[in-house]
Amino acid sequence: MSTELRVEHLRKVFATGKPAVDDVSFRIEAGEIVVLLGPSGCGKTTTLRCVAGLEHPTAGSISIGGRVVSAPEQGILVSPRQRNVGMVFQSYAVWPHMTVRQNVAYPLRHRKVSRGEMDRKVGGALELVGLSDYAERPVVALSGGQMQRVALARSIVYEPQLLLLDEPLSNLDAKLRLRLRDDLRRIIKETGVTALYVTHDQAEAVVLGDRIGVMRDGKLLQLATPHEIYNRPADMFVANFTGASNLLSGRTVGQDGAFGIVEVATGERMSVVLPAGMGPGSPVKIAVRPENIRLGAGLEGTPNRFRARVAAQHYHGLQTVYDLAVLGGRLEAIELGTDLRNVVGSEIEVELPPALCWAYPGGEEPLGGAASAAAETLA
Numbered sequence: 365m366s367t368e369l370r371v372e373h374l375r376k377v378f379a380t381g382k383p384a385v386d387d388v389s390f391r392i393e394a395g396e397i398v399v400l401l402g403p404s405g406c407g408k409t410t411t412l413r414c415v416a417g418l419e420h421p422t423a424g425s426i427s428i429g430g431r432v433v434s435a436p437e438q439g440i441l442v443s444p445r446q447r448n449v450g451m452v453f454q455s456y457a458v459w460p461h462m463t464v465r466q467n468v469a470y471p472l473r474h475r476k477v478s479r480g481e482m483d484r485k486v487g488g489a490l491e492l493v494g495l496s497d498y499a500e501r502p503v504v505a506l507s508g509g510q511m512q513r514v515a516l517a518r519s520i521v522y523e524p525q526l527l528l529l530d531e532p533l534s535n536l537d538a539k540l541r542l543r544l545r546d547d548l549r550r551i552i553k554e555t556g557v558t559a560l561y562v563t564h565d566q567a568e569a570v571v572l573g574d575r576i577g578v579m580r581d582g583k584l585l586q587l588a589t590p591h592e593i594y595n596r597p598a599d600m601f602v603a604n605f606t607g608a609s610n611l612l613s614g615r616t617v618g619q620d621g622a623f624g625i626v627e628v629a630t631g632e633r634m635s636v637v638l639p640a641g642m643g644p645g646s647p648v649k650i651a652v653r654p655e656n657i658r659l660g661a662g663l664e665g666t667p668n669r670f671r672a673r674v675a676a677q678h679y680h681g682l683q684t685v686y687d688l689a690v691l692g693g694r695l696e697a698i699e700l701g702t703d704l705r706n707v708v709g710s711e712i713e714v715e716l717p718p719a720l721c722w723a724y725p726g727g728e729e730p731l732g733g734a735a736s737a738a739a740e741t742l743a
């Protein structure tokens with residue numbers, strides 16, 4: 365059984381400081397997985413805890429399956445127990461003195477479930493997370509990844525309406541983390557439960573989410589499919605946080621069909637995606653992903669072809685990272701493949717596909733403002 369989650373104008377202000385969650389609204393459809401992504405301290409956990417009922421919101425409303433569970437203005441606050449949500453946390457919240465089976469069966473003890481039904485549900489949950497063969501083991505004998513599978517089985521065994529996951533992979537080593545990450549989406553989809561998942565890891569967000577909501581400073585900046593987030597980031601922060609690390613500065617000079625034309629410091633002009641309502645002469649910053657820069661000979665006549673000099677080259681085996689002097693600045697470009705196609709010092713042509721060059725209002729903000737904010741949090 366799964367159900368819709370609706371969060372409207374959610375606000376949470378702790379006694380100390382500025383709002384942890386600031387007017388956040390979103391809807392998760394029944395059976396959908398939404399991932400909240402953002403740097404540490406942006407309000408992900410607080411949002412999730414408000415949905416669970418563990419935190420009392422300051423304002424706004426939350427409804428699960430059409431039932432309002434929190435609306436402080438109307439004096440409504442349903443207790444966590446009565447919300448029927450499952451939760452998985454970063455720390456493996458398992459009972460150390462119990463076996464795997466006892467851990468998973470635990471939530472059913474307080475619910476009116478017959479013995480036979482309990483065995484069936486526990487068996488089903490263990491099978492789903494791949495722990496059928498470990499049922500009688502003491503939980504402390506398991507690896508971190510397996511303990512997190514136990515926690516997951518325990519959170520879905522009573523078929524909650526909604527599953528909340530707070531950085532469940534953060535304590536695992538890299539290898540286990542990748543394995544469980546790929547498994548998690550399948551497991552959640554097989555149960556059909558509606559899920560809200562929070563993480564600071566963009567790769568996790570992309571693999572797991574049907575949609576991703578990018579947060580910063582308590583605000584939800586963009587909520588969209590992974591493809592949209594990666595190909596049409598709503599602002600400079602989203603672009604930078606998801607890896608569009610190259611920045612160019614320029615000024616708008618005109619329009620080229622669907623694209624805007626921007627002139628950079630060298631006088632060269634490029635076609636870019638421009639936000640609506642930006643008149644000529646506006647200062648802009650342009651974000652470009654290193655993976656989206658095409659090197660070498662391409663089609664003649666395509667827009668945004670420029671001369672570049674290979675300033676440095678870093679061979680990574682499966683890919684090469686190039687540092688290019690181009691358009692009066694430096695751009696990083698990544699080329700897939702094991703061969704080295706361009707030597708340091710050589711002059712090459714590069715193509716910056718207009719649809720993948722995103723301009724945002726430049727203002728007087730110092731170059732790299734948003735980029736360095738994102739870099740700080742990723743460090």
Ligand SMILES: Nc1ncnc2c1ncn2[C@@H]1O[C@H](COP(=O)(O)OP(=O)(O)O)[C@@H](O)[C@H]1O
Nearest residue numbers: 378379380384403404405406407408409410411
């Ligand atoms: N119990 C609390 N009391 C005071 N401030 C808190 C509390 N919990 C979180 N905060 C603050 O709220 C902001 C958001 O925190 P949090 O939701 O934990 O962010 P995230 O999960 O994205 O790292 C942070 O500035 C944090 O310091």
Ligand SMILES: [Mg+2]
Nearest residue numbers: 405408409410
């Ligand atoms: Mg958190």
